[in-house]
Amino acid sequence: MALLTIGVVLMAWAIVPAVSAVQPPGKLVYKFNIIGVPRDTASPGAEDGNGRRIFIPLHTVNYQDPCSTTGGQNNPGATYTPVQVPDKGVKISVSDGAFNIVDGDAVADKYAAFTMPADNYDVYVVAKGKPGGCLDLEAYTYLGETLIFIGSIDVDRTTGKPRWQNINHLLYVGGNGDAYFADPYQDYFWQLYNNGLRNMEVRFYQVSP
Numbered sequence: 001m002a003l004l005t006i007g008v009v010l011m012a013w014a015i016v017p018a019v020s021a022v023q024p025p026g027k028l029v030y031k032f033n034i035i036g037v038p039r040d041t042a043s044p045g046a047e048d049g050n051g052r053r054i055f056i057p058l059h060t061v062n063y064q065d066p067c068s069t070t071g072g073q074n075n076p077g078a079t080y081t082p083v084q085v086p087d088k089g090v091k092i093s094v095s096d097g098a099f100n101i102v103d104g105d106a107v108a109d110k111y112a113a114f115t116m117p118a119d120n121y122d123v124y125v126v127a128k129g130k131p132g133g134c135l136d137l138e139a140y141t142y143l144g145e146t147l148i149f150i151g152s153i154d155v156d157r158t159t160g161k162p163r164w165q166n167i168n169h170l171l172y173v174g175g176n177g178d179a180y181f182a183d184p185y186q187d188y189f190w191q192l193y194n195n196g197l198r199n200m201e202v203r204f205y206q207v208s209p
Contacts, residue, residue, distance in 0.1 A: 026122050026205035030099040032114070034092075034192070034200040036133070037107060046104040054092060054114065056106045061088045062193040067134035072152035074136040074193040083147045086138065089193040094171075096182045099204070106192075118182035122205040123171055124164045127157035133197035139170040141180040141188040150180060155200050164203075176207075 032052035042055035063074045077084020090106040097115030106112035127135065134157070139150040151170050169175045170190075181188035 026208045029121070029204050029206055030116070031201060031203040032101060033128075034202065036135075036194050036196070036198045040107065042105040042107045047108070049101040049104050051104065052101060054101060054104045054106060054112045056090050056112070056192055056194055058194060058196060058198065060090055060110075060192065060194045062136075062195065063088055065134075066136040066154070066193050066195045066197075067156065069134075069136050069154060072136040072154040073138065074152070075138060075191065078138060078140075078149040078152070083140075083149050085147060086140075086191040089136075089191045092190040092192060094181045094188050094190065096179070116181075116204065118179040120168075120172060120176055120179075120207050122207055123167050124203045124205070125153075125155055125167055126162045126164045126201050126203075127155045127197055128162055128199040128201055129157060129197075131157050131159045133157045134195050135197040135200060136193040137167075137170075138191045138193075139180070139188070140191065141185045143185055148185075155197065157197055 032054065034054045034056060036058040037055050038058045046053065046055050063076060066074060074089065075084060075086045090110040090112070092106060093113040095113070095115050096118045098117065100115045102113040102115060104112055127133070135155040136152060137155055138152040141148050141150060153165055153167060153170070155165070171181070172179055
């Protein structure tokens, strides 16, 4: 994506995420996994969206160690004016459409993509597998030519039971409003910085009445 003119960050939109040890009561409608791999290649067919998986490097190039961050913010330029476009980690684009992994290989070119409907869902992530490994997730979108830093979270696999985190605030205005990846916004993406996390699961649930 060509670099656009970048404007003032709207920090008021960033909300501290809720953490839950249990899954939400709504119906599960879709899920996929983000897999950290130590090798230099993803599984065959991943770039074509084969399966419900996105592969990323087990250790990405980071601004700082994800295990030492607070709130998942890894790019120090996210709070600058204008916002600094992240050039480390890997990028996962999210756009409006049916649930689908469009490009599941962020190992080769540090880019992947998936689509999801712009309807409201309860969206949760969790760090799975054996304890160890940390990942920072930052969310960005464009409004016109202005890059907006929406917020960030830590997805760390610590000891004890894995904790589910609701990330609605990173996808929807106010946590349950218009989607950041639909009009009037465009080019919404996640920037991921990984230090050893092998599996992050993403789940989408119907919003309960």
